[in-house]
Every structure is written in C-alpha cells, then in structure tokens.
Amino acid sequence: MHIxxxxxxxxxxxxxxxxxxxxxxxKVPTPKPIYLGKEGIKGDYIGDTKVHGGRYKACYLxxxxxxxxxxxxxxxxxxxxxxxxxxxxxxxxxxxxxxVGDIYKIGNALVQVSQxxxxxxxxxxKFGTQAILKQFINHGFPGTYVSVLEEGLVSNxxxxxxxxxxxxxxxxxxxxxxxxxxxxxxxxxxxxxxCEALPEGKREKLRGFLK
Numbered sequence: 001m002h003i004x005x006x007x008x009x010x011x012x013x014x015x016x017x018x019x020x021x022x023x024x025x026x027k028v029p030t031p032k033p034i035y036l037g038k039e040g041i042k043g044d045y046i047g048d049t050k051v052h053g054g055r056y057k058a059c060y061l062x063x064x065x066x067x068x069x070x071x072x073x074x075x076x077x078x079x080x081x082x083x084x085x086x087x088x089x090x091x092x093x094x095x096x097x098x099x100v101g102d103i104y105k106i107g108n109a110l111v112q113v114s115q116x117x118x119x120x121x122x123x124x125x126k127f128g129t130q131a132i133l134k135q136f137i138n139h140g141f142p143g144t145y146v147s148v149l150e151e152g153l154v155s156n157x158x159x160x161x162x163x164x165x166x167x168x169x170x171x172x173x174x175x176x177x178x179x180x181x182x183x184x185x186x187x188x189x190x191x192x193x194x195c196e197a198l199p200e201g202k203r204e205k206l207r208g209f210l211k
Contacts, residue, residue, distance in 0.1 A: 061145075063143060102166070169191060
C-alpha cells in the first residue's frame, strides 16, 4: 500500500434543514507533506470536533480502489482525491485485510487502525443525496480512521508498512458489518469489545448486543 494523495480542507458552510453548518469534508489534494498530529492533521479544518479528530479519529484513510465504483454511480460530480473527506487516499488498501489494532509506519508517523468511518448527513449533502449513506453502508468498504501513536510528516507515494498486528482481532470490514448488522455475530462481538484500539464508547455500545 502507498499514499496516492494527501488531502486537507479549508472551512466551508453548508445548509441543513435551513441552518448553516460548518464542515471540513471538502478535502482537496495538497502537493506538500501533511503533518499527522495526535489530535488531527495540522492545517486541516474540522467542522465538528465531537465526531471528527481527536485520539481515535486523528486521520482518515480511504482506498483509491473504490473510486471507480462511486464514479459510476455519481458521474455528474466533480471528482478528485479527497472526495470522501479522507486525509490519505491509499493505493492497494483493502478493508477485509486490515485489522483493527494494526500498527503502520507511514512516512515519519506511526499510526494504529481504530475504527471504520460511519457516514453522516454532511456526506449526503456533498454527494447531493442522503441516499448515499445507505449505499455507502451496504457497499461495506468505509475506509478507516487511525490513531496517531507517533506524530510526523506523510507525503505522496509514502508506503504503509505493517509494524505490528494484534494476536486476535477483526478486520475493518468485519467491524463495519458488525456495527450495522441486525443479527450480530457473537464471536466477533467478543473480539471487538476486547479490542483496546477501538474507542471505549464503541465497545460499550457493542456490549449491549451480547447474549
């Protein structure tokens, strides 16, 4: 895997039910390296710090391999890297092969896979329809947030080098399915709630589905 594009955003305003809301979902490619900090990307705007940025959502990665699928569904949109609000567009990324808790070296930074992305209304506004939220969930390839263990610069073409993998975990794709499945796999639930890389709030919510 390697970085196809590094992306950051300036603040933009969108309307939601007649109210103005600020967002950083409109990421655009930058030729300069970006600095991955433990609370977020230096110079990248975050519209709502309650749901973006911070320890478990410091940086968002999305696979370049999924772009063709969405371009076919939304050919009318103006496409560029960063379209999904990702900080890092990644070549060769497969959520079925990336495990929650994996630690990767990217450029000068060290990151840990924390949780998949759950789409919100701002994503729907950007794509022109809230129907994309269900489409995105059903597609099952949401990209992943990472925690930043060691801060550092990341550049285009930098490789993602796997440094450490948990002895027992589940893939990003499995966890994403678990979030939304009506009938939840009990074995995967037990693995997820014991995964310290996943935020405690998520683990606590999943505990409620144990039988």
